[in-house]
Amino acid sequence: xxxxxxxxxxxxxxxxxxxAQPPPPPPPPQKKNALLGPRPHEPQVEKYRPHTLxxxxxxxxxxxxxxxVQAEGNMPNLILAGPPGxxxxxxxxxxxxxxxxxxxxxxxxxxxxxxxxxxxxxRTKIKMFAQKKATLPPGRHKLVILDEADAMTxxxxxxxxxxxxxxxxxxxxxxxxxxxxxxxxxxxxxxxxLRYGRLSDADVLGRLQTVAAAEGVATLPCGLxxxxxxxxxxxxxxxxxxxxxxxxxxxxxxxxxxxxxxQPHPATVQAAVERALEGDLDAAxxxxxxxxxxxxxxxxxxxxxxxxxxxxxxxxxxPEFAQLEAIREVAETxxxxxxxxxxxxxxDGLLARLVAVGTQAGIAKREEVKAEAPAAAAAPVKxx
Ligand SMILES: Nc1ncnc2c1ncn2[C@@H]1O[C@H](COP(=O)(O)OP(=O)(O)O)[C@@H](O)[C@H]1O
Ligand SMILES: [Mg+2]
Numbered sequence: 001x002x003x004x005x006x007x008x009x010x011x012x013x014x015x016x017x018x019x020a021q022p023p024p025p026p027p028p029p030q031k032k033n034a035l036l037g038p039r040p041h042e043p044q045v046e047k048y049r050p051h052t053l054x055x056x057x058x059x060x061x062x063x064x065x066x067x068x069v070q071a072e073g074n075m076p077n078l079i080l081a082g083p084p085g086x087x088x089x090x091x092x093x094x095x096x097x098x099x100x101x102x103x104x105x106x107x108x109x110x111x112x113x114x115x116x117x118x119x120x121x122x123r124t125k126i127k128m129f130a131q132k133k134a135t136l137p138p139g140r141h142k143l144v145i146l147d148e149a150d151a152m153t154x155x156x157x158x159x160x161x162x163x164x165x166x167x168x169x170x171x172x173x174x175x176x177x178x179x180x181x182x183x184x185x186x187x188x189x190x191x192x193x194l195r196y197g198r199l200s201d202a203d204v205l206g207r208l209q210t211v212a213a214a215e216g217v218a219t220l221p222c223g224l225x226x227x228x229x230x231x232x233x234x235x236x237x238x239x240x241x242x243x244x245x246x247x248x249x250x251x252x253x254x255x256x257x258x259x260x261x262x263q264p265h266p267a268t269v270q271a272a273v274e275r276a277l278e279g280d281l282d283a284a285x286x287x288x289x290x291x292x293x294x295x296x297x298x299x300x301x302x303x304x305x306x307x308x309x310x311x312x313x314x315x316x317x318x319p320e321f322a323q324l325e326a327i328r329e330v331a332e333t334x335x336x337x338x339x340x341x342x343x344x345x346x347x348d349g350l351l352a353r354l355v356a357v358g359t360q361a362g363i364a365k366r367e368e369v370k371a372e373a374p375a376a377a378a379a380p381v382k383x384x
Contacts, residue, residue, distance in 0.1 A: 044243045045236050048211050053094045056087045057235075058203040062194040066091055070098045073139045077164060077173045079149070079188065081180035082196025085236030088176040089147055095174075096143050100136065104143075107134040112147035122159040130167035142171045149175035150182035157184045164190055198233025207235060208242055212252065217242065223252035230261040232307060264291045269304045276351045277318060277326070277358030284351045289344070298342040302350075306330050322361035329353045 050056045053070060056063050062080070069075050075095070080088040089112075096108050109129045111117050126144060134142055146152065152160075164173055164187070173191070177183055180193055205228050212219045223245070231238035241261055242252060249256040258265055272287035291301055309327050312318055318326075333350040358364045 043240070044211055044215065045239045048207075048214075048239065049090055050087075050094060052098065053091065056091055056094060057207055058199040059087065059196050062196055063087075063091060065192075065194060066095050070095055073099060073137075075099065075141060075143070075172045075174075077168075077191040078175065079180055079183060079191040079193045080174065080176045080196060081178070081193060083178060083198055083234065085231075085234035085238075086196040086199055087235065088196055089145075092145050092174045092176060096145070099140055100143070103134065103136050103140075107136055107140075107142045108145060109143070110145040110147065113151045117146070117152050117156055119153070119155045119159045122156050122163060126160070127163055127167075130163060130171040141169075144171060144173045146173065146175045148177060150177035150179055154184060157187055161186045161190065199235055200233070201228045204228050204231055204233065204235055204238050208238055211239060212242060212246075215246070217246040217252060218250065219252040220254070222254040223257050226254040226257040226261075226266075227252070229266060229307065229311075230257065230263050264294075264296045264301050264304050266304055266308060269301060270308050272351070273305060273308060273326075273354065276354035277322070277361075277363045279355050279358055279364030281351060281355050284354075285348060288347055288351065292344060292347070298344070298347055299337050301347065302330060302334050302337060305350075306334070318363060319361050322357050322363065325357045325360075326354055329357065 053063055053067055059082075069078075078092075080092065082088055096104050100107050109126065111121070111125075115121070129142065129144065132142075136142070146160075149157075160173075161184075175183060175187070175191065180188060180195075205224060208224055208227055209219075211217075212224075227238050227241055227245075230241065241257065245252050245256050245260045248260060268287055268291055272284045272291075275281075275287065276284035288301060292298070306327065309323060309330060312323050314320065329350055333346055336346055355364070
């Protein structure tokens with residue numbers, strides 16, 4: 001060992017001190033002139049947010065009703081209810097833009113969950129806006145957009161109902177929310193409810209292709225399919241994942257998408273379901289355990305399992321009643337997970353019940369016949 005007091009020891013100590021010190025901070029990035037250099041990227045969800053109702057894809061019924069409102073101009077109070085990323089906020093903004101034109105700047109009050117929307121805000125800000133004068137195209141009204149209205153307190157909603165009625169001649173309200181049941185009934189009865197559903201896979205795929213082409217992103221069909229699968233009808237998530245995959249890996253392939261989305265590989269989950277339905281509980285258990293060992297939660301696995309079962313092709317190997325039974329079993333497991341019981345035993349229980357479903361449907365038996373054939377063929381080879 002080198003003594004500290006020798007020149008070599010001192011050199012070594014200095015070297016160690018130098019290594020222990022944190023590296024000098026990198027020089028601050030040179031500020032680029034926005035006019036000269038490339039402009040910083042906007043998130044693609046915002047860049048490609050539709051500007052007119054015609055560009056909003058899916059949910060034909062709801063969007064068509066909004067088109068009628070846009071044409072007539074006399075907008076009723078509206079509740080837009082549905083899952084996230086389906087175009088509720090976008091539709092209201094498109095409607096406001098189309099109905100009010102340049103006046104929209106002064107005649108629209110937009111409050112979302114990040115704004116304070118307690119009872120005081122309803123009493124002061126919204127009331128003042130409703131009383132304010134604005135120059136509008138003839139026959140049009142000012143518009144209050146309350147995004148994520150189900151996050152408003154009951155008190156604030158109660159305060160809103162009177163304001164809604166008092167100022168109905170000048171101001172209309174559009175409330176966007178995930179669950180219309182969380183909006184109090186008196187407000188529901190004052191509004192026309194438009195329901196938004198999850199977007200279809202074809203709608204999400206079409207939009208992804210448009211955005212990918214416009215951005216010049218290299219995509220593989222399997223990558224787009226994986227994006228559509230993991231988004232499950234949520235366009236915001238699909239577009240965000242497209243951008244993250246393109247930024248992180250360049251190529252949008254299935255492997256890269258699954259790395260970004262951090263979801264259990266659908267192929268592994270599918271194999272586990274198939275093994276279970278065929279009656280091979282051990283193999284199914286091993287596949288699911290491999291996923292849980294990678295750190296995925298039981299909720300992740302069950303979510304993927306449900307989407308796979310839902311997407312099983314009609315007329316395939318699994319008859320429809322078995323598919324429905326399997327979904328019922330998954331739903332029960334999901335309910336238990338949401339009660340807080342997310343142990344591996346629950347997943348094993350689910351697999352065992354899937355084995356029972358497969359046996360009832362006769363899937364397991366057919367597989368046994370198939371499995372015997374190669375074994376019989378292999379026997380003479382062994383003998384030779
Ligand atoms: N139906 C749709 N058509 C086209 N783009 C959509 C649609 N729904 C959502 N998007 C995209 O997702 C983003 C978020 O949509 P948004 O309307 O805010 O969803 P939410 O239903 O949660 O209010 C938008 O900026 C847009 O890029
Ligand atoms: Mg929204």
